[in-house]
Amino acid sequence: MKLSQAKTEIEALREEIRCHERKYYVDAKPEIPDTEFDMLMKHLEALEFEFPELITPDSPTQRVGGEPLKGFKQVTHKVPMLSLDNTYSEEELRAFDERVRKSLKIEPEYIVEPKIDGLAVNLFYKDGKFMQASTRGDGARGDDVSGNIKTIRAVPLKLPVKFELEVRGEVYLTKEELARLNKERETEGEELFANPRNAAAGSLKLLDPKQVAKRNLNIFLHTLGSAVDSGWTTHEEMLQALKKAGLPAVTPAQKCNTIGKVIDYVNSWESKRDSLPFEIDGMVIKVNSFEEQQVLGTTNKSPRYAIAYKFKARQALTKLLDILVQVGRTGILTPVAVLEPVHLSGSTISRCTLHNEDEIKRKDIRIGDTVIIEKGGEVIPKVVGVVESKRTGEEKIFKMPSRCPVCSSKVSRLGEEVAVRCQNVSCKAQLEGRVIHFTRRNAMDIENFGPAIVEKLIDTGKVKDYADLYYLEIGELSELERMGEKSALNLIEGLEKSKGNTLSRLIFALGISDVGENTAELLAGKYADLASLTCASVEELQKIRGIGPKVAESINNFFLESHNLKVIEKLAQAGVNTRRKKGELATGNKFKDMTFVFTGELLSLTRDEAEREVKKLGGAASGSVSAKTTFVVAGNEPGSKLAKAKKLGVKILDEEAFKELLR
Ligand code: IVH
Secondary structure, eight states, rough: OOHHHHOOOOOOOHHHHHHHHIIIOOOOOOOOOOOOOOOHHHHHHHHHHOGGGOOOOTTGGSSOOOOOSSSEEEESSSSSOOOEEEEEEEHHHHHHHHHHHHHSSSOOOOOEEEEEEEEEEEEEEETTTTEEEEEOOTTTEEBBBBBHHHTTTOOBOOOSOOOOOEEEEEEEOOHHHHHHHHHHHHHTTTTOOHHHHHHHHHHOOOOOOOHHTTTTTTTEEEEEEEESSOOOBBOOOOOOOOHTTTOOOOOOOOEEHHHHHHHHHHHHHHHGGGGGOOOOOEEEESSBBHHHHHHHBBSSBBSEEEEEEEEEOOOEEEEEEEEEEOOTTEEEEEEEEEEEEEEEEEEEEEEEOOOHHHHHHHHOEEEOOOOOEEESSOOOOEEEEEEEGGGGOOOEOEEEEEEEBBOOOBEEEETOOEEEEETTTHHHHHHHHHHHHHTTTTTTTTTTHHHHHHHHHHTSSSSSSSSGGGGGOHHHHSSSTTOOOEEEEEEEEHHHHHHOOOOOHHHHTTTTTTOOOOHHHHHHHHOOOOHHHHOOOOHHHSSSOOHHHHHHHHHHHHHHHHHHHHHHHHHHTOOOOOOOOOTTSSSSSSSTTTTTEESOOOSOOOOHHHHHHHHHHHOOOSSSSTTTEEEEEEOOOOHHHHHHHHHTTEEEEEEEHHHHHHH
């Protein structure tokens, strides 16, 4: 096939795919079966494979592209992303209407939409092309989540019209998707998402778009940020134009010309909300005319032309029969309420988390109490209070156990932290999580180990702690279900290779609470081998720059646990490197004893990359400015750190000067 011919064919295919994507994801009216759609995609992929020079960023094949990110770039919103005032009653809605009418001196027309329970994002299109998407962040600046938003099929990468606009919306998961995701998380032993908002936020934080794509996120657009030459005069016109251009505008949107009609309409949704495939936690009332919106203006937090009417949370009374303690896979002990089963908006509830001991004390919840449980926009219900008048005097006060209910090791509570943890790395409840963490790419990077294999090894009793991995024999591995000799050999090779890892990787892999990759590097910088780290006192650890009292205590606690010392001994016996390697840390010492603080957006590299460069040259990166800071690097639109640096007389570099220093 000639290039020109391929080009025509590719473009035609893309148009066809875009059209079906829109019918499926925006209009919810698919026209062709999924298999046929997949064939069109495969055909396009094959052509693009043959003619890679014809791949464009707006091709439907590019929704999941590129390598996982190291961190998110910061984006400054052209127009700040505001929040909404909340109301809970008819009176407050009437008061809002009064204020609007008084200010406008006319009867406004309102438009009422569902308030989607999700996470706010901003999409930017230029020349009709998707350019960037960002989270709300602090309202002025957010994270660049373009790669993740592109995985949402309802977001067109190319529009049929050359719009230039910033448009805001809500990323959400349907009730069905959230249930599916939570089920998956439950089997993986991960914490469940309490509501669609947390699930959307958790998903957009993932650094690998391939993982995000699996979450099947969705989006509704509900607010215009800014637009060039749009000619739209009302919110309704804008929503219709978005829809016409294939953008997923929020629906339904109902016009009401009096506050009375607004109230009737929002009340009608209070009971209908369960019939929607997505969660809503209220309704949003907006003045329709853009001109009137302008007249009303905004406060620095929220617009005066819109308000959210929040639905009341749904509550029920039931009896608290008992409080159990569960151990999660990070070792955190969580008290769980065992309830007399009660029906609440569509489900029967018999258990719910009580989070931690402090929460129980604060709410004075006792075993035997009659409790009020509530479901707001929440999938997971919560205990909001106790009916004291129903107490009989027989109620029992709960106390957190001092030993882990699974392995009987002593539990500890670190500094100010509310969570109580079991620190034993061989504790059965945490074993799977710990072993998986140990094998991860940024930890010991043991190739070919996945959660399924780890689970089997634990279930069959072959692995009782992560050191056992190094004692596995090829025969034992190939006995595992669906594992051949070849795969078993690959696992052994992966294990062998990992024995030569750096000390900082090993420290990170141990899974000490609060010890991330950075802290692990600091520790490997201070201690030449694991043995000397295990003897370090809290005071000594605290002296290391970048390690605070809480982290020092956590490290010390970890090594006080005799189980852990045995596991470390086993690792060393197996031949795992426990000493700092030559050149494992900084490749230079040009920045020795220097601390850098970054503020604002850097153009040529992400903040993570910049910090890595600093560390490579022996320097430290910190999040806050103090008199000890050597340099503050100020990028675009720097924050308050710049002002602080000026006040303290800390040297300030711009991006160019910083890069000059790196050379
Ligand atoms: S309008 C100036 N419309 O609710 C802000 N917001 O609690 C205008 N939300 O930050 C927002 N559905 O993220 C608007 N139909 C809707 C919405 C909606 C959900 C979110 C939005 C906002 C938050 C305020």
